[in-house]
Amino acid sequence: MQKKLHIKVGDTVKVISGESKGQEGKISSIDREKMRATVSGVNMIKKHNKPSASNPQGGIEEKEGTLHISNLMVVAGGIATRIGRKDEKGKLVRYSKKSGEVIK
Secondary structure (H helix, E strand, C coil), X not given: CXXXXXXXXXXXXXXXXXCCCCCEEEXXXXXXXXCEEEECCCCXXXXXXXXXXXXXXXXXXXXXXEEEHHHEEEEECCEEECEEEEEECCXXXXXXCCCCCEEC
């Protein structure tokens, strides 16, 4: 069984450390093996592509790199917050530790 993470695909997150510190974006994918996430518009890297049959020109492509999930904090109600889990009607739900509101 895989460990539960404090983030999910579609969450709005804030980067709390590293080169992209302070930036916010939505999570587009998560790699649970490497504990890394791709956040749209954050940690942009340049990928140099060789010319090929499908791309005869080649060139430099700019895309999002991954970030370790420990460097991400969920934004709930416009504020970056830690996440807790509590039982609500027999189901575990995530909630904001700052405001106490349930995160969908």
